[in-house]
Structures are given as C-alpha cells and as structure tokens.
Amino acid sequence: MGKELFTEEFKRMVVQYVLDGHTRRETSETFGVSCTPIEKWVNLYKLHGAEGLLRRNLTGRQKGFDSEFRLKVLQYKHQHNLSCTQTAMHVCLDVVTVCRWDKKFREKGMQGLMMNQKAATPAKRQKAQEQAELKKENKRLEEENLRLRMENDYLKNLLIIRQRQRRDHNMS
Known part of the structure; x- marks a missing residue:
C-alpha cells in the first residue's frame, strides 16, 4: 500500500483547525490523521501559506532539478544548520529527495549531484x-x-x- 494522498482542501481544513487553537492530538483524533503530517502541513502553511499545501512530487517533477539547484538547496541546508526535513519544508520538496541529494553530495561531492537520475x-x-x-x-x-x-x-x-x-x- 502506498502513501495516502490528501487533497489540498482537506489539508487546509486540518491546518485551520490547528490554527483555531486545537492541539495536534485533538486534530489527529478529529480528522483521523496522525500527528506527523499535521505538524508538517502546519509548518508548510506557516512558511509558504496555502501554496505550501499544494501537492508535490507529482510524476517526474523532482527529476527535473539540475545540479545547480540541488547544490543551492544543500548550501542553504548547511548555512542555516537545518535538517533534511526543515530544508524540504522550506523549499517545498519531499524530504526523501533532499536527504538523497545530501547523501549523494557527502559520498561523491558535486559529481554525485550531477549524476543524471534519468540515465x-x-x-x-x-x-x-x-x-x-x-x-x-x-x-x-x-x-x-x-x-x-x-x-x-x-x-x-x-x-x-x-x-x-x-x-x-x-x-x-
């Protein structure tokens, strides 16, 4: 079974419920969603507004980033001493993608970021x-x-x- 996808409208309702003063635990019980995505959605909303709740990682979207962009993301991560999760939320990317780029960069340097995933x-x-x-x-x-x-x-x-x-x- 894959990741469960939620609509932007549903995410906005959940975020608004938290912003109205309800705890994440109450929100989790009310909407039947675990606390982890709720926290992520609230943080994305606070950082980017409603646009932060838009679906990411649609087919092929992540593959289109060139090595220069990947390097800028990782530089931002290291300059601000952020985790992969914090960085991913800030640039509206999937955390797995940022962690993968970070690992490739640590293991192979710039060459790792330049490796074409499409190869x-x-x-x-x-x-x-x-x-x-x-x-x-x-x-x-x-x-x-x-x-x-x-x-x-x-x-x-x-x-x-x-x-x-x-x-x-x-x-x-």
Whole structure:
C-alpha cells in the first residue's frame, strides 16, 4: 500500500483547525490523521501559506532539478544548520529527495549531484516493457493452452460418442 494522498482542501481544513487553537492530538483524533503530517502541513502553511499545501512530487517533477539547484538547496541546508526535513519544508520538496541529494553530495561531492537520475530510466523502462511483454505472452500462451485443452476434450468426447454410435449400430 502506498502513501495516502490528501487533497489540498482537506489539508487546509486540518491546518485551520490547528490554527483555531486545537492541539495536534485533538486534530489527529478529529480528522483521523496522525500527528506527523499535521505538524508538517502546519509548518508548510506557516512558511509558504496555502501554496505550501499544494501537492508535490507529482510524476517526474523532482527529476527535473539540475545540479545547480540541488547544490543551492544543500548550501542553504548547511548555512542555516537545518535538517533534511526543515530544508524540504522550506523549499517545498519531499524530504526523501533532499536527504538523497545530501547523501549523494557527502559520498561523491558535486559529481554525485550531477549524476543524471534519468540515465537509469531507459534501462528500467526497457526492463518494465520486457516484463510487460512477457506477461502478455504468458497470458496468450495460457489462453492458447486452455483453448487447445478444450479442443482436445471436445475431440475426445466426439470420438467417444462416435465409438458408442458404432457400437450401438453394430449391436442392432
């Protein structure tokens, strides 16, 4: 099961409930959401207003950041002595993305940030396509196998019926 997605409208309602004076625990119980995302939404709202609650990490969005932008984010993180979570909230990115960039930078320096994430994509895409083709071929073969079994059963039954007819004809 993947991450549960909440609408911006729902997030605004939750944030407003907290801003109206309710505790995060009360808000959690009222809306059925754990305290962690509530805290994150409130902080994002305080930093960026309603725009901070907009969905991030839509397909492919994070992959479009160049190494210069990644470096600026990490420089900001280190200059202000922030955690990955604080940095991610400040620049409206996913915390996992910021942590991944930070790790790559620590391990490989600027070269780590310059590594093109899309380089692996064609290979992954090709592998996924090959797997999809294999599944399709397996399904086709299973259907053909079933059809041939049915045909074989039909012919066997037909042969049995013919043999009975001959036997009955010979007996009469």
